[in-house]
Amino acid sequence: MTKEDTASRLKTAAHWYAELREPDADHRTWDAFRAWEGSDPANRAAFRQVEASLSVLEGSSLAAPGAGTGYDSSDTYTADRKPRRARLYWLTGIAAVLMLAVVSVVTLNPPAAPAVQVYATAIGDTRDVTLEDGSHVTLNTDTELAVTYSRSERRIQLAHGQALFSVMKGTRPFIVAAGGSETRALGTRFEVYRGPDDVSVTLVEGSVSVLPERAGQGEPETRLGGARAGTVLVPGDRLVLRGGAIQSLSQVDTSEALAWQTGILQFRDVTLAEAVTELNRYSDTKIRVDDPALAAEHLSGAFPAGDQEMFAETLKLFLPVEIRRRGNEILVEPAGGA
Structure with a gap:
């Protein structure tokens, strides 16, 4: 959620807080409030934040004249109370202060970056690794890769070498980035080899989409719905990329291609x-x-x-x-x- 979203939501929550405290708040006002509050958990959280903060302020010297003590207050408002609009301005202003406090906390204490796990092999060695989601990676000789899992994706950065990925199905895409390309999968088995000059992706099972930096061999970049579209592979396909462009697509014997595991x-x-x-x-x-x-x-x-x-x-x-x-x-x- 952006700072603007937070400010807007708190401002709306403050408005509802003021509306519900007015003596003439009727069932239609309450019905409208409940519809807004129930439409998004973030709305409910924003209202609770405003409610908790303003209920404290209204009992202090910072309270606006005529402030009551709760939704069900039956206090009689005097004729010299501030107009309703002034009360709304006061509450909205307090919401802005709350928003600044929230933003300051987020800025001073940003969410921790996802942890990065680095795995590597020496020349002549191989290594099997099980990732936190149950996916399995076999690193071939002289290979290095970094694994970063966030809420939105599972990302592997292949620095060099060769690795076989057996991906556990999940809602987050599994992405292997290597040499100007991204291979995306949800549940499948494929190999990526990043050599000195090119990158090859070999699909063993399932389906993957390989997105190069640019279309190869002078062809225009493919787009679907305005977004860049990758090359979808079928089992046995090997896609070779060089310099971020597709060089070739061919069929291979996957048992021979993966014989290095033995x-x-x-x-x-x-x-x-x-x-x-x-x-x-x-x-x-x-x-x-x-x-x-x-x-x-x-x-x-x-x-x-x-x-x-x-x-x-x-x-x-x-x-x-x-x-x-x-x-x-x-x-x-x-x-x-x-």
Whole structure:
């Protein structure tokens, strides 16, 4: 509620307080008051606040002349009492003072910001986390995210890395923000990977809406009812975004996409360069392929995440390569300098 809303509600409450204290208040006045009070719990709270404060003031030296002591007062008002309008002005002015007091308290003691929980994994590690609403998150290697739950939403900020979300249904939207995109869900299972250059969202179950900062590939931004509309995914969809714009939407095998949970990386017709980039996420030992032609070779297979030595040795079964080790690097080169 804004300051203006608070001031307006207290002013109306003060007006009703004055109306009900007038000797000529009849059943129609009371019926109208009860309709206003019952239309919103905040109205009732505002009236009680005015009632409690003004009932104290009316018994003090600050009271307006002619003030009574309650709704049912049968006191006889003298001819020299202030006009009714003056009484209303007095009560309304007191309500304004109350409003300033309320606003001052809110300003000096603002509501505490929602607590932020940060979760992270080191290179080669994974971690399972159960959130306060029962939702479940599995963090993959070298991942960091921050969780903030407020009254209006459940928000995850993915700083880097990859996480699988199993969202508990609820009335508040579950939002994962990453690299200029927001993925919204109420009850579903999906994965978000934020890499150095792009963000990918893979839907496993249910439905999510992915909202990029801007429409991709030169297409106009989609709007529904004047509001920005996201891309709705179906199970098996993988949406890739770069620079806040949609790059591609494709279907993937979700069992292969989530194989990292078992410690296995599944590759299907990817380049050696792509496979190496993925493998290097799981180990401090980095594989290097400097030869462009070799890096462009395609491969498929399943490999243990983080076992760089095994991958390098396995490559020799499929490609004419030589393996050299230098510190924390494994160099993969064409055999015989070819």
